Amino acid sequence: xxxxxxxxxxxxxxxxxxxxxxxxxxxxxxxxxxxxxxxxxxxxxxxxxxxxxxxxxxxxxxxxxxxxxxxxxxxxxxxxxxxxxxxxxxxxxxxxxxxxxxxxxxxxxxxxxxxxxxxxxxxxxxxxxxxxxxxxxxxxxxxxxxxxxxxxxxxxxxxxxxxxxxxxxxxxxxxxxxxxxxxxxxxxxxxxxxxxxxxxxxxxxxxxxxxxxxxxxxxxxxxxxxxxxxxxxxxxxxxxxxxxxxxxxxxxxxxxxxxxxxxxxxxxxxxxxxxxxxxxxxxxxxxxxxxxxxxxxxxxxxxxxxxxxxxxxxxxxxxxxxxxxxxxxxxxxxxxxxxxxxxxxxxxxxxxxxxxxxxxxxxxxxxxxxxxxxxxxxxxxx
Numbered sequence: 074x075x076x077x078x079x080x081x082x083x084x085x086x087x088x089x090x091x092x093x094x095x096x097x098x099x100x101x102x103x104x105x106x107x108x109x110x111x112x113x114x115x116x117x118x119x120x121x122x123x124x125x126x127x128x129x130x131x132x133x134x135x136x137x138x139x140x141x142x143x144x145x146x147x148x149x150x151x152x153x154x155x156x157x158x159x160x161x162x163x164x165x166x167x168x169x170x171x172x173x174x175x176x177x178x179x180x181x182x183x184x185x186x187x188x189x190x191x192x193x194x195x196x197x198x199x200x201x202x203x204x205x206x207x208x209x210x211x212x213x214x215x216x217x218x219x220x221x222x223x224x225x226x227x228x229x230x231x232x233x234x235x236x237x238x239x240x241x242x243x244x245x246x247x248x249x250x251x252x253x254x255x256x257x258x259x260x261x262x263x264x265x266x267x268x269x270x271x272x273x274x275x276x277x278x279x280x281x282x283x284x285x286x287x288x289x290x291x292x293x294x295x296x297x298x299x300x301x302x303x304x305x306x307x308x309x310x311x312x313x314x315x316x317x318x319x320x321x322x323x324x325x326x327x328x329x330x331x332x333x334x335x336x337x338x339x340x341x342x343x344x345x346x347x348x349x350x351x352x353x354x355x356x357x358x359x360x361x362x363x364x365x366x367x368x369x370x371x372x373x374x375x376x377x378x379x380x381x382x383x384x385x386x387x388x389x390x391x392x393x394x395x396x397x398x399x400x401x402x403x404x405x406x407x408x409x410x411x412x413x414x415x416x417x418x419x420x421x422x423x424x425x426x427x428x429x430x431x432x433x434x435x436x437x438x439x440x441x442x443x444x445x446x447x448x449x450x451x452x453x454x455x
Contacts, residue, residue: 077122077145088439089149090453097148100124109324109349122146127414129349140421142432147413150435152453154409157387161407163223164263172196179377179404181266184210189260204253211235216267232267271369271397277362280306280317284395286335287416288382289431291389296382299428300420303331303340307359321348331364332419338371374402
């Protein structure tokens, strides 16, 4: 295998968008500077188009190189959806698309959206205006999940509460003025229902889990679930605060992922994944509870994802972040370009009979672009 290009000009000539070419090269540079990886293995991984973090997750070696879709090619593939990806990239837009239909029960209730010019009341707020409306709604609901409308990797997630006569932000008591400052200083945030996991899953960890399910729908009429995983949080055991994923920017930060069969809902074979190693962990590392079983409400969850895929049928590539709550299955968001590392932890893509031909066709189409087509692709920014 030839070494992958490593300059911006070379990536653009290979059909990358400039946005993703720069982001990919930035990741490689951060890995080189991190000190977390064996230098020889890092250089070998990068030469073959894999981030070191992915290579360690897969246990990648010369014998398994041809089993895994490389980070290089996956980043080169963006965007897999057309302009309609705006329907799913933004939480507020997706929420609006399902309002006034029975699909609305499958997304968390949205109360407010913060803008530089002020709060926008949403359906769950009864349209009470301003920060006073938000505070009254918080008193009524007890807790909000607060997150960027179009963020990634659980970045910026917070829990805002009214409990026992006081406000709390991520479990720490704050004043009303502190809440007002938080809202004002976080534009482009949605304030939504704080969802709780179903009891058997809460016993593994009390924070909401994430079921990442990759669905492809090239024809717009036949959504096909392919691969996925189940992630449980490692933190938040005491009060259920925090996000269920923290990017592994240090060698002691890990993520707890569990294999899932998207057809049956059966799960198990847990692994604690660090940036530079993987540890088998059938029991949750914090709670000690065996992370194994069958997800409740799974048939309904599959039907939920099928119907939502049809609702946004112009988007052919859908990374669902679903969960099973104490009220049944819900969708937290749909990603237009889900991270590939954890998806391949249990399911190497080039061994998958559905995804392998799908990705090969998409890569071949990029390879066939003429100079003008590559230039148009280079210029895509969102």
